[in-house]
Amino acid sequence: MRGREPEAADADLVSRLNDFFTRAVTFPDPHTPGVHPRPHQATFGWTSEQPYIEHASDPGRALALFLLAYLDHHGLALEAATRTDDHPDPQPVSEGRPSAREAEGGEAPAELVERVLGICGQHYAAVTGTNSDLWDHESREVVGIALRTVRMAERDAYPQTLETYLHEHRARLERLWQRYGPDGMFAGEVVLINLPGCFVLCERIDNSPLWLEGMWLQEGQEETALERFHDSWLYDTSDKDGGR
Structure with missing residues (x-):
């Protein structure tokens, strides 16, 4: 990743992608014998409803940053989904002005x-x-x-x-x-x-x-x-x- 880190990467997004890659790729089954995250690699977070454990690892973070850099290289971007219960009437894109995702x-x-x-x-x-x-x-x-x-x-x-x-x-x-x-x-x-x-x-x-x-x-x-x-x-x- 050296020299390819995305600029101003969103910390929460990197954290969630790190969690995903750690769970799905680098340490897919930490509860069985074999290679698994060390105890200090599990960090605790909190949602509005219940506590959760976010798994983190150096390989997971590297994969997260690489994915973001790859998407940026091809003019793509991850955008947070809008919750319909919070915003039942999202504002439409202005006529004649496509969104960034549509434009690229x-x-x-x-x-x-x-x-x-x-x-x-x-x-x-x-x-x-x-x-x-x-x-x-x-x-x-x-x-x-x-x-x-x-x-x-x-x-x-x-x-x-x-x-x-x-x-x-x-x-x-x-x-x-x-x-x-x-x-x-x-x-x-x-x-x-x-x-x-x-x-x-x-x-x-x-x-x-x-x-x-x-x-x-x-x-x-x-x-x-x-x-x-x-x-x-x-x-x-x-x-x-x-x-x-």
């Missing part, structure tokens, strides 16, 4: 999709020498899915982020095309290489692979196509000395 992972504006598609197209043409007449709506669909994995707060700056990324990884992109393009040794093995939109997938694979994989499957895309592209980009574009 939502469809990107058409203008952003077009800008990113244009950037991909320019770099794709420079790397492959192909004509834009060969491109179709499938590339736009790929870009749309990839942009769902860009956090809302980062979307305005994302075109420039992608532009910089593609410039910095030009050599890797060229090697990818040389090996998997129509004249390459492995031609036909990676179908996504034929779409200019695949260049945005390279950036997402490097920076948000799990979220991309989940969104890809959620949108009903072929899992194998992304898997092969993922492996080709990560493991078959290094230079001779093994650098990426």
Whole structure:
């Protein structure tokens, strides 16, 4: 967890997750012989109705913090549920303003999709020498899915982020095309290489692979196509000395 701790983590939330992981994962059955929490690892708490014992452990806390950091990395968050008996009439979300949970992972504006598609197209043409007449709506669909994995707060700056990324990884992109393009040794093995939109997938694979994989499957895309592209980009574009 060192260097990955979530900022300002809610102490009560960490405590409850620690309790869960301690009970369910690290010491699932402390009442039987074998490994179990040491006596000092059980701390006492109190609810409005009855006392309870909260089990805590260093592994449980590490797992709790890792879960929170993982969710934060993918733009997700745990929110306390509202008790209906306390608030029978919860306030609805303002019209036209989705909640944070709904916003993250939502469809990107058409203008952003077009800008990113244009950037991909320019770099794709420079790397492959192909004509834009060969491109179709499938590339736009790929870009749309990839942009769902860009956090809302980062979307305005994302075109420039992608532009910089593609410039910095030009050599890797060229090697990818040389090996998997129509004249390459492995031609036909990676179908996504034929779409200019695949260049945005390279950036997402490097920076948000799990979220991309989940969104890809959620949108009903072929899992194998992304898997092969993922492996080709990560493991078959290094230079001779093994650098990426």
